Amino acid sequence: MRMGEMFGQLGSLIAGFMFVRAIFEQYFPSHLKTHFEKHTQKLYNFFYPYIQVTFNELTGERLKRSEAYSAIETYLSSNSSSQAKRLKADIGSNSQSLVLSMDDHEEVTDEFQGVKVSWASGKNISKTQSFSLYPTTEEKRYYKLKFHKNQRDLIIGPYLNHVLKEGKAIKVRNRQRKLYTNNGSHWSHVIFEHPATFQTLAMEEEKKREVMNDLITFTKAEEFYARIGRAWKRGYLLYGPPGTGKSTMIAAMANLLGYDIYDLELTAVKDNTELRRLLIETPSKSIIVIEDIDCSVDLTGQRKKKEEKEEEEEKDPAKKLVKNETESKSKGVTLSGLLNFIDGLWSACGGERLIVFTTNYVDKLDPALIRRGRMDKHIELSYCSFEAFEVLAKNYLNLETHILFLKIREMLEEVNMTPADVAENLMPKTFPGEAETCLESLIGALEKAKEEARLKTEEEAKAKEEARLKTKEEAKAKESSTNEAIEGEKDGEKEKNI
Numbered sequence: 001m002r003m004g005e006m007f008g009q010l011g012s013l014i015a016g017f018m019f020v021r022a023i024f025e026q027y028f029p030s031h032l033k034t035h036f037e038k039h040t041q042k043l044y045n046f047f048y049p050y051i052q053v054t055f056n057e058l059t060g061e062r063l064k065r066s067e068a069y070s071a072i073e074t075y076l077s078s079n080s081s082s083q084a085k086r087l088k089a090d091i092g093s094n095s096q097s098l099v100l101s102m103d104d105h106e107e108v109t110d111e112f113q114g115v116k117v118s119w120a121s122g123k124n125i126s127k128t129q130s131f132s133l134y135p136t137t138e139e140k141r142y143y144k145l146k147f148h149k150n151q152r153d154l155i156i157g158p159y160l161n162h163v164l165k166e167g168k169a170i171k172v173r174n175r176q177r178k179l180y181t182n183n184g185s186h187w188s189h190v191i192f193e194h195p196a197t198f199q200t201l202a203m204e205e206e207k208k209r210e211v212m213n214d215l216i217t218f219t220k221a222e223e224f225y226a227r228i229g230r231a232w233k234r235g236y237l238l239y240g241p242p243g244t245g246k247s248t249m250i251a252a253m254a255n256l257l258g259y260d261i262y263d264l265e266l267t268a269v270k271d272n273t274e275l276r277r278l279l280i281e282t283p284s285k286s287i288i289v290i291e292d293i294d295c296s297v298d299l300t301g302q303r304k305k306k307e308e309k310e311e312e313e314e315k316d317p318a319k320k321l322v323k324n325e326t327e328s329k330s331k332g333v334t335l336s337g338l339l340n341f342i343d344g345l346w347s348a349c350g351g352e353r354l355i356v357f358t359t360n361y362v363d364k365l366d367p368a369l370i371r372r373g374r375m376d377k378h379i380e381l382s383y384c385s386f387e388a389f390e391v392l393a394k395n396y397l398n399l400e401t402h403i404l405f406l407k408i409r410e411m412l413e414e415v416n417m418t419p420a421d422v423a424e425n426l427m428p429k430t431f432p433g434e435a436e437t438c439l440e441s442l443i444g445a446l447e448k449a450k451e452e453a454r455l456k457t458e459e460e461a462k463a464k465e466e467a468r469l470k471t472k473e474e475a476k477a478k479e480s481s482t483n484e485a486i487e488g489e490k491d492g493e494k495e496k497n498i
């Protein structure tokens with residue numbers, strides 16, 4: 001049969017079908033029509049072994065963007081970029097990378113526990129009546145999930161849960177993170193773009209791994225925390241001298257986990273009520289940071305003062321009356337306010353949160369604040385070791401090894417220098433910089449620091465010796481004066497007897 005004839009026959013077949021359908025629509029009463037449709041649908045269902053689920057982009061009366069739709073979109077974006085032939089590209093919410101998603105009327109497949117499903121994207125176009133001169137067309141996008149009816153339970157339950165959860169998780173990973181700070185009782189934020197990562201953090205490899213593993217284990221332990229009945233939170237105390245990378249590590253933590261940072265300035269918080277409100281406002285997947293906890297508020301002295309006050313009150317009951325009045329007006333965050341929150345209220349808020357305290361003086365802190373359970377992990381950031389230097393040399397100078405490393409290694413063992421100071425010396429002074437010049441500058445700085453340290457110990461030894469001599473002389477003077485007094489007394493008695 002020739003092509004022309006074939007098309008001719010097909011044309012008349014379609015025309016015939018249209019004719020029958022028109023007659024059916026015109027002459028059959030509507031109840032018969034519904035009846036007929038119901039049966040044809042049943043027949044269709046019997047032979048058609050698939051189930052389809054549609055997820056519309058816009059839902060509800062106000063046509064809000066459906067959360068499920070956007071989670072599916074994100075979930076499918078990784079699949080679609082390798083399978084679909086037509087893709088849409090857009091700048092992601094982190095404004096840094098392109099995000100690819102499948103274009104309309106594309107189809108991709110996915111597999112879950114050995115079961116295959118397919119996802120198709122599509123859109124309905126409807127003309128809306130609006131008051132403008134030009135009628136606008138509205139595109140309603142949707143995703144259609146198709147799977148075999150035998151797999152209904154698996155797909156409707158676990159698979160869709162997995163898609164939504166994974167979609168949301170990918171979104172969190174890709175989203176633009178924020179750094180919140182409290183100015184008084186409100187949080188305000190800026191975009192968080194600190195580039196620090198654990199890879200660039202100068203620290204011993206083993207210690208670094210340990211912290212990273214601890215963080216990752218925490219993020220995966222939702223069920224564990226629920227089972228043991230504890231709030232899903234973890235406290236870290238970072239301590240060490242200034243410039244050893246405490247703040248840098250917090251940025252690396254946020255970048256590793258994709259959390260927002262809530263930098264809590266305790267001195268700006270009026271009282272415990274305000275503190276509680278600020279902390280309750282922090283959402284899941286956030287790091288709450290209190291820097292320099294020892295200086296923020298008089299946290300350590302709080303207890304002692306209270307005890308002293310109680311003693312005074314016992315002696316003078318009138319003071320207690322005055323106290324009751326002033327206490328309600330008293331300002332400032334107290335240690336107990338902070339502890340109560342860390343222990344109690346959080347458990348009610350749910351969600352994964354890290355709380356990180358930093359301090360330069362770990363010994364100054366109240367043991368109640370840093371006991372395990374509150375601060376689960378204590379991490380010491382210390383002076384630059386050779387291993388830490390190697391990381392900095394790689395970051396700053398792109399150097400894996402150099403002849404001067406040997407000398408630097410020896411010196412770092414003798415001299416205490418913070419990673420911040422080492423980094424400062426490694427910073428190229430001209431661009432492009434000379435690596436060797438930077439290393440020499442570091443050696444110079446180390447020598448200077450060594451000399452200063454030597455002078456300091458000498459001075460200290462001298463001062464100690466002077467102090468020792470002084471006390472010795474004082475003791476001697478005291479001894480001789482008592483001897484004189486005794487002699488004097490003796491003489492007096494003699495005169496009396498005479």
Ligand SMILES: Nc1ncnc2c1ncn2[C@@H]1O[C@H](COP(=O)(O)OP(=O)(O)OP(=O)(O)O)[C@@H](O)[C@H]1O
Nearest residue numbers: 200201202241242243244245246247248419420423
């Ligand atoms: N361990 C480190 N790894 C990489 N860079 C570091 C490290 N320590 C310090 N630096 C560099 O030194 C600068 C100061 O470090 P950072 O602010 O993290 O110190 P800190 O311990 O928080 O100090 P402070 O106690 O004064 O707050 C950082 O900008 C960073 O470039």
Ligand SMILES: [Mg+2]
Nearest residue numbers: 246247248291
């Ligand atoms: Mg800091």
